[in-house]
Amino acid sequence: MEENQLQDQRQTGNHVVTNANSPEIMTNNIYTPAFLRQQIGKLVRVEFLIGTNNLVDRIGILEDVGASYILLRSLESNTTVYADIYSIKFVTISNSMANTQNQYYNLYNGSMF
Secondary structure (H helix, E strand, C coil), X not given: CCHHHHHHHHHHCCCCCCCCCCCHHHHCCCCHHHHHHCCCCCEEEEEEEECCCEEEEEEXXXXXXXXXXXXXXXXXXXXXXXXXXXXXXXXXXCCCCCCHHHHHHHHHCCCCC
């Protein structure tokens, strides 16, 4: 690994760093990973399709997005969930600047907006 890449990794922790050499899927927001990267730090509810007809949702702060995964920080347990980006069907993004706990309650009860 080059020294510049190592330096970037130290400065950003484990977050994915994009630059001019990054693949288009990570930089052009017509692709899901690039679009979701613009939402990092926001409270989101992500719905995943499991199997053929089972939707499961997770709510948390979007921490990072890679080419094939997302990281969500749970507000309830302060744990991080690694999730497969290819099973995502819906993402609800909170644009409110209100209290995070209130946002979480609204997301959980389906009345986010």
